[in-house]
Amino acid sequence: MTYRFPSLNGLKAFEAAARHLSFKAAAAELGVTAGAVSQQVKRLEMSLGISLFRRLPQGLLLTRKGAAYLPDISRAFDVLTDATEAVAPALNGRKLSIGLDPLVIERLPKGWPRHSTELESYVRETRITDDIELIWNNELDALLLARQTRHGSLSEHTVCPNGNSEPVFFITRPGLAECRQSRAIVEALASESAE
Amino acid sequence: MTYRFPSLNGLKAFEAAARHLSFKAAAAELGVTAGAVSQQVKRLEMSLGISLFRRLPQGLLLTRKGAAYLPDISRAFDVLTDATEAVAPALNGRKLSIGLDPLVIERLPKGWPRHSTELESYVRETRITDDIELIWNNELDALLLARQTRHGSLSEHTVCPNGNSEPVFFITRPGLAECRQSRAIVEALASESAE
DNA sequence: CGCGAGACTTAGAAAATCTCAGTCTCGTTC
DNA sequence: GAACGAGACTGAGATTTTCTAAGTCTCGCG
Numbered sequence: 007m008t009y010r011f012p013s014l015n016g017l018k019a020f021e022a023a024a025r026h027l028s029f030k031a032a033a034a035e036l037g038v039t040a041g042a043v044s045q046q047v048k049r050l051e052m053s054l055g056i057s058l059f060r061r062l063p064q065g066l067l068l069t070r071k072g073a074a075y076l077p078d079i080s081r082a083f084d085v086l087t088d089a090t091e092a093v094a095p096a097l098n099g100r101k102l103s104i105g106l107d108p109l110v111i112e113r114l115p116k117g118w119p120r121h122s123t124e125l126e127s128y129v130r131e132t133r134i135t136d137d138i139e140l141i142w143n144n145e146l147d148a149l150l151l152a153r154q155t156r157h158g159s160l161s162e163h164t165v166c167p168n169g170n171s172e173p174v175f176f177i178t179r180p181g182l183a184e185c186r187q188s189r190a191i192v193e194a195l196a197s198e199s200a201e
Numbered sequence: 202m203t204y205r206f207p208s209l210n211g212l213k214a215f216e217a218a219a220r221h222l223s224f225k226a227a228a229a230e231l232g233v234t235a236g237a238v239s240q241q242v243k244r245l246e247m248s249l250g251i252s253l254f255r256r257l258p259q260g261l262l263l264t265r266k267g268a269a270y271l272p273d274i275s276r277a278f279d280v281l282t283d284a285t286e287a288v289a290p291a292l293n294g295r296k297l298s299i300g301l302d303p304l305v306i307e308r309l310p311k312g313w314p315r316h317s318t319e320l321e322s323y324v325r326e327t328r329i330t331d332d333i334e335l336i337w338n339n340e341l342d343a344l345l346l347a348r349q350t351r352h353g354s355l356s357e358h359t360v361c362p363n364g365n366s367e368p369v370f371f372i373t374r375p376g377l378a379e380c381r382q383s384r385a386i387v388e389a390l391a392s393e394s395a396e
Numbered sequence: 397c398g399c400g401a402g403a404c405t406t407a408g409a410a411a412a413t414c415t416c417a418g419t420c421t422c423g424t425t426c
Numbered sequence: 427g428a429a430c431g432a433g434a435c436t437g438a439g440a441t442t443t444t445c446t447a448a449g450t451c452t453c454g455c456g
Contacts, residue, residue: 012285014209015444030402042445044403049444052376054289056339061403062453071288071339078284082277089273090207093266094249144251144266181247210413225433237414239434244412256434257422397456404451412443420435426428 016050019043024076027066101130102147102187109152110174125194128187149177165195211245214238219271222261296325297342297382304347305369320389323382344372360390
């Protein structure tokens with residue numbers, strides 16, 4: 007079950023360049039320099055042992071093989087993109103679901119976080135629970151616990167709501183620890199005054 | 202037309218690990234260490250913001266999202282692999298098609314290269330031509346020219362058939378210059394005695 | 397004939413990835 | 427229930443890959 011694999015970067019460069027028929031335009035789209043695209047495509051061609059482009063001074067032309075290759079590559083990219091979007095919608099703008107330890111609720115303002123208009127754009131739903139498993143199962147993005155807990159490699163953030171000596175613990179998967187949503191929530195927490 | 206993209210290395214690690222349900226086994230398949238696979242998968246999970254595996258001391262378990270992700274990733278890999286194999290059959294064992302400049306033929310033994318059993322396993326067909334375009338179009342893998350010629354970034358190898366002061370020029374795409382097939386052909390040429 | 401556009405090349409910088417060595421957890425064995 | 431083994435994790439440093447920057451080349455155009 008071992009795959010023969012061209013490099014993804016090379017394929018990305020190829021796909022973009024083929025669409026634009028220009029390394030320069032492809033480079034702009036990919037956010038790199040034209041030299042990088044040129045190198046990537048050349049590397050890809052070398053690893054495949056075929057020419058994908060005919061380089062003309064006035065631009066690029068796909069060779070027959072290049073033209074034959076392109077549709078499949080685009081399709082594979084679509085599959086990858088769609089699958090990724092389906093399983094993990096872009097974090098950008100995504101709202102988190104948060105579990106609230108019953109013991110934490112008492113230390114927070116009534117109705118938190120829904121009383122805050124700012125947080126509304128970061129929180130999709132809250133649930134009363136302290137079950138850390140729910141994070142591993144992706145059923146929950148974060149958890150606010152009242153006490154330090156054993157957890158594998160989850161990310162933990164300790165916050166002391168303003169004027170309250172009792173800390174709470176903000177738990178997420180590592181990938182979510184540093185996202186804008188998490189930061190906003192932690193900051194909001196830190197500046198909350200306890201009831 | 203900008204794609205949201207997880208890293209291919211990460212996906213490869215994920216796919217292999219998911220099949221084996223073991224980082225160690227996946228690492229063996231990929232030819233790297235288990236630590237590398239672990240890091241790749243973790244990076245992927247972080248970039249997606251979800252957990253793909255549940256790590257248990259006795260091994261791995263796919264999360265629901267991981268299990269949902271896997272089939273699409275495998276399919277995309279299949280598409281990539283099949284397309285690549287279709288457009289550029291593995292060089293391994295592939296025979297080259299060679300163009301022979303009419304002027305070169307006179308400098309070579311009659312029937313070259315078919316008179317050599319060794320070369321037979323490297324050469325698929327020969328054609329009488331000196332048209333360098335055929336290489337760019339992938340219709341020819343290599344060209345034996347009688348004279349140095351202007352060519353873009355093609356790879357050129359000068360050979361003097363044994364006992365003959367007239368050189369011939371072996372032209373290929375860069376990617377083919379160093380493959381076993383090309384080396385064998387150049388070596389055979391070098392030790393040919395001219396008629 | 398000089399210019400501009402776009403692709404190429406090379407060297408060196410920057411980033412991503414890998415290895416290695418050590419740690420941890422949990423089952424298993426005695 | 428203490429020692430052991432398997433497998434995963436981590437962090438530091440080495441290695442490899444990729445990118446940038448700057449300069450070159452070719453071609454078409456005025």
